[in-house]
Amino acid sequence: MAEEMRIVLRNYGKIEPLKIEDYIAAGGYKALEKAKGMGQQALIDEVKKSNLRGRGGAGFNTGMKWSFSYGIKTDQKYVVCNADEGEPGTYKDRIIMENDPQSVLEGMAICGYAIGANKGYIYCRGEYPHMVEILNKAIDQPKAKGCLGDFNIEVRMGGGAYVCGEESALIESIEGNRGEPRFKPPFPSVIGLWGKPTIVNNVETFANIPAIVDKGADWYKAIGNAKYPGTKVMTLTGDITNKTFVEVPTNTTIRQVLNDFGGGVAGGKKFKAVQIGGTSGGFIPEAFLDTQLNFDDMSAIGATLGSGAFFVMDESRDIVDVVARIAKFFAHESCGKCTPCREGTMRMEEIMERVNDRHGDAADLDRMDRLGRVMTKACLCGLGQAAPSPVLTTMQHFKDEYLSKFN
Amino acid sequence: MADYKDIINQYKDLPGGIIEAYHAIQREYSYIPEEAVEAAAAAFKRPKAEAYGVATFYSYLKVGKRGKNVIRICESAPCHIAGADAVIAALEKELSIKMGESTADGKFVLELTECVGQCQTTPVITINSKPYENVTADKVAAILAEYK
Numbered sequence: 001m002a003e004e005m006r007i008v009l010r011n012y013g014k015i016e017p018l019k020i021e022d023y024i025a026a027g028g029y030k031a032l033e034k035a036k037g038m039g040q041q042a043l044i045d046e047v048k049k050s051n052l053r054g055r056g057g058a059g060f061n062t063g064m065k066w067s068f069s070y071g072i073k074t075d076q077k078y079v080v081c082n083a084d085e086g087e088p089g090t091y092k093d094r095i096i097m098e099n100d101p102q103s104v105l106e107g108m109a110i111c112g113y114a115i116g117a118n119k120g121y122i123y124c125r126g127e128y129p130h131m132v133e134i135l136n137k138a139i140d141q142p143k144a145k146g147c148l149g150d151f152n153i154e155v156r157m158g159g160g161a162y163v164c165g166e167e168s169a170l171i172e173s174i175e176g177n178r179g180e181p182r183f184k185p186p187f188p189s190v191i192g193l194w195g196k197p198t199i200v201n202n203v204e205t206f207a208n209i210p211a212i213v214d215k216g217a218d219w220y221k222a223i224g225n226a227k228y229p230g231t232k233v234m235t236l237t238g239d240i241t242n243k244t245f246v247e248v249p250t251n252t253t254i255r256q257v258l259n260d261f262g263g264g265v266a267g268g269k270k271f272k273a274v275q276i277g278g279t280s281g282g283f284i285p286e287a288f289l290d291t292q293l294n295f296d297d298m299s300a301i302g303a304t305l306g307s308g309a310f311f312v313m314d315e316s317r318d319i320v321d322v323v324a325r326i327a328k329f330f331a332h333e334s335c336g337k338c339t340p341c342r343e344g345t346m347r348m349e350e351i352m353e354r355v356n357d358r359h360g361d362a363a364d365l366d367r368m369d370r371l372g373r374v375m376t377k378a379c380l381c382g383l384g385q386a387a388p389s390p391v392l393t394t395m396q397h398f399k400d401e402y403l404s405k406f407n
Numbered sequence: 408m409a410d411y412k413d414i415i416n417q418y419k420d421l422p423g424g425i426i427e428a429y430h431a432i433q434r435e436y437s438y439i440p441e442e443a444v445e446a447a448a449a450a451f452k453r454p455k456a457e458a459y460g461v462a463t464f465y466s467y468l469k470v471g472k473r474g475k476n477v478i479r480i481c482e483s484a485p486c487h488i489a490g491a492d493a494v495i496a497a498l499e500k501e502l503s504i505k506m507g508e509s510t511a512d513g514k515f516v517l518e519l520t521e522c523v524g525q526c527q528t529t530p531v532i533t534i535n536s537k538p539y540e541n542v543t544a545d546k547v548a549a550i551l552a553e554y555k
Contacts, residue, residue, distance in 0.1 A: 005423040054430065076434060085522070085524060086522060088483030088484055088526070089483070089485045089522065089526050090521035090522070090526070091524040091526055091527065094524050125524070125537070126430075126465070126467040127467075127520075127522075127523045127524055127533075128524065129536045130536075135514060156423075156426070156427065157426070157427065157430055158465070158467075158469075159426060159429075159464070159465025159467045159468050160429075160465055160467035160520065160521075161464065161465050161466065162521060173426065174423050175423040176422075176423030176424060176425040176426055176451070176461065177457075177461060178460055178464040179464060179465070180459055194422070194499075229453040235527070237485040237527070237529065238484075238485055238488060238489075239488070243526070243527045243528065243529075244527060245527070257468075269490075275484070276513075279484060279522075280484065311484060311485055313488065315463065317488060322484055322487065322488060325482070325484055325487045326484055327468065329484075329521055332521065333521065335464075337554070341470060373410065380501060
């Protein structure tokens with residue numbers, strides 16, 4: 001039986017979320033103090049050595065990212081917390097912020113000290129107006145106690161655009177523009193918000209930071225899978241007995257999450273597929289269930305760890321129907337800036353609808369395969385690059401379901 | 408009801424604050440009046456086209472009148488397989504309007520949305536962003552009664 005390990009959710013259920021005294025009594029804000037005693041370079045080296053990799057989905061070494069901003073001499077830098085979790089089936093950042101907002105603020109302040117930034121923004125998705133209130137109350141508390149020093153944090157609310165989870169689109173949105181991704185390079189860590197070096201990290205990434213500073217890189221990197229150490233918060237949805245969230249070490253397998261925490265497929269039905277990492281993730285058949293939940297092992301099977309969404313489908317589900325729905329999602333959420341994504345997601349939806357409505361033919365599969373491969377390579381940002389993944393992986397693993405639509 | 412010009416004024420010195428201003432207008436009006444977009448352009452010293460471009464980019468912002476209570480139905484995959492279609496049909500029947508339309512009395516508008524992050528209890532609808540979980544067709548009338 002696999003066991004949960006709570007690092008980012010270390011205070012879940014143990015503290016009153018909006019009572020900073022509880023957070024401090026649980027050891028809160030000691031890590032920020034310790035970080036300031038270490039010096040910027042040593043702090044960044046420690047985070048780098050822990051091998052903490054971004055929990056938003058891209059999996060980049062967090063300390064490395066910080067070092068890019070640290071190395072630039074300029075009058076202003078920014079820390080941005082990406083709380084725009086929009087991947088369908090994901091609500092981990094909400095759970096973290098609702099239950100322990102101070103851990104995120106402390107993580108941001110540590111990052112601010114490390115890179116030399118005194119201003120932070122939390123970009124919270126427009127679907128969570130209650131969270132904006134919680135965060136604003138949470139920010140007032142350490143400010144009143146002087147815990148954050150000269151580091152200031154402001155909350156900005158998104159407007160329901162999935163693409164704003166992409167860091168440069170998110171920055172455009174904070175600047176008051178349409179949330180369209182920028183060309184990269186330059187990366188935001190060099191030229192970001194209002195042209196200044198900006199570190200954009202996910203909520204879950206920031207919540208890890210105080211624990212790493214407190215207990216050390218050696219402690220952290222020994223947890224889970226060495227290539228992507230630590231834990232991952234997963235949100236279990238779809239046809240699973242326990243629709244809940246878990247935080248597990250990154251050497252836990254898909255099967256363990258499904259059975260040990262999820263209680264298996266709901267209603268005693270048979271398993272058909274699980275889509276992990278959100279709606280852009282690949283569909284995973286039974287044969288790959290012993291894969292560990294970390295960035296590299298998931299990539300190796302053509303899937304993603306992504307946001308940690310864990311969407312289970314039982315034997316009765318029509319895979320083509322679900323993927324058609326997903327194709328509509330991407331056509332809706334494409335921002336329209338680059339042609340391969342704007343046109344590609346629209347055509348993909350059109351073909352998927354046709355196939356799902358039993359008006360397609362085998363040539364449509366070739367068309368989608370070709371279109372999908374072009375989009376993966378040619379789209380400007382991760383949205384368009386990942387959009388074909390559900391189509392491509394299901395044509396690979398569940399081809400019979402497509403063929404049955406041609407009879 | 409607060410004048411949108413006063414609302415915009417509160418945000419005009421906030422860097423990038425035009426989106427925050429639009430949200431604040433919607434909290435008051437439930438939508439952004441056409442004239443408010445022009446007023447925002449002037450206050451934030453941006454071309455009207457840009458102010459309009461921003462207002463129409465985000466699915467949670469709506470330029471032009473709509474119903475007071477905004478009902479959104481999640482149609483992302485987890486809600487889809489949990490039976491969102493039946494909930495959509497029940498809402499349309501109960502309010503006698505189609506998705507995207509507002510009721511004649513101006514009380515409700517029905518909108519499709521993507522994931523609202525409450526996937527532990529699908530299908531989900533939100534009314535003025537308040538989530539209602541595990542919604543079924545037979546619960547719809549009682550939920551709407553709270554707002555009638």
